[in-house]
Amino acid sequence: MALAFGTDLSGKVAVVTGAGGVLCGMFARTLAQAGAKVAVLDLNEQAAKEIADSIEKEGFTAKAYKANVLERSSLEEVHASILAELGPCDILINGAGGNNARANTDKEYFEMGDIEADVKSFFDLDQSGVEFVFNLNFLGTLLPCQIFAKDMIGREGCSILNISSMNAFTPLTKIPAYSGAKAAISNFTQWLAVHFSKVGIRVNAIAPGFFVTQQNEKLLFHEDGSPTPRTEKILSATPMGRFGDAIELNGALLFFLNQEAASFITGVVLPIDGGFSAYSGV
Numbered sequence: 001m002a003l004a005f006g007t008d009l010s011g012k013v014a015v016v017t018g019a020g021g022v023l024c025g026m027f028a029r030t031l032a033q034a035g036a037k038v039a040v041l042d043l044n045e046q047a048a049k050e051i052a053d054s055i056e057k058e059g060f061t062a063k064a065y066k067a068n069v070l071e072r073s074s075l076e077e078v079h080a081s082i083l084a085e086l087g088p089c090d091i092l093i094n095g096a097g098g099n100n101a102r103a104n105t106d107k108e109y110f111e112m113g114d115i116e117a118d119v120k121s122f123f124d125l126d127q128s129g130v131e132f133v134f135n136l137n138f139l140g141t142l143l144p145c146q147i148f149a150k151d152m153i154g155r156e157g158c159s160i161l162n163i164s165s166m167n168a169f170t171p172l173t174k175i176p177a178y179s180g181a182k183a184a185i186s187n188f189t190q191w192l193a194v195h196f197s198k199v200g201i202r203v204n205a206i207a208p209g210f211f212v213t214q215q216n217e218k219l220l221f222h223e224d225g226s227p228t229p230r231t232e233k234i235l236s237a238t239p240m241g242r243f244g245d246a247i248e249l250n251g252a253l254l255f256f257l258n259q260e261a262a263s264f265i266t267g268v269v270l271p272i273d274g275g276f277s278a279y280s281g282v
């Protein structure tokens, strides 16, 4: 019996959205090192280019594409280029996502007097901010699945990996739209796994705990680098007592994409969180 686990993605084409960012830039590099030809997609063309160039410099295959996960026409255009330049998509990582301050409350708890006070309470949440966050995370996952999963139908070993979050299990304070949108991603992961189960496309998600990246850095550290009260709360609620290092997501990434190791796994959302989601706080 061959022992599972040395993920060889040679000959596969992997499409990674949000790959100009911290976590998905690393995913793109990891997939390329495992042998995949990687399409590095991001709204930020420069960021995508820098990641793809650095992967190519290391001797692996990656190509940058400017793409907006919220625009079908942009995805269709990029899909056509990827088909011509790399081939049909075998692996889709839906990484583009994030929060926006317009959809956050200032305080954790609503208190008497907040309506009159100069604080942004639940009642002041900006509709367009909430829509932006919902669309970026949920629609920005669904649309790329519509465009790229068509390539996977009837082909062996294809799979989709979505990025959920801790706040999908229990919402984090202050960020109702991001929490709801990530819960929608977990739910959609299960839905799509069932929907595609007869055509051999596995659909799973990872739910990272807390990793410092450009989208949350300002919430976690003051300008002088000292931790904010939120950082102190996060770390005290994380049994392992530290932030994750992006590299610690790689094992799960490669596991889910490994057709031998994870052949019977679909519709799963895996926390990678140093114990955060298991800890009641007591």
Ligand code: NAD
Residues within 6 Å of the ligand: 017, 018, 019, 020, 021, 022, 023, 024, 041, 042, 043, 044, 047, 067, 068, 069, 070, 094, 095, 096, 097, 098, 099, 136, 140, 163, 164, 165, 166, 207, 208, 209, 210, 211, 212, 213, 214, 215, 216
């Ligand atoms: P990041 O901000 O470094 O990367 C996100 C990338 O998405 C950016 O490069 C951005 O340009 C791109 N993007 C934004 N809008 C886009 C659009 N419309 N079309 C295409 N690309 C777009 O953030 P990150 O922390 O690396 O986040 C990656 C994913 O992981 C996100 O879905 C995020 O919600 C999720 N996540 C992050 C953490 C964390 O602790 N950092 C925890 C849980 C989940």
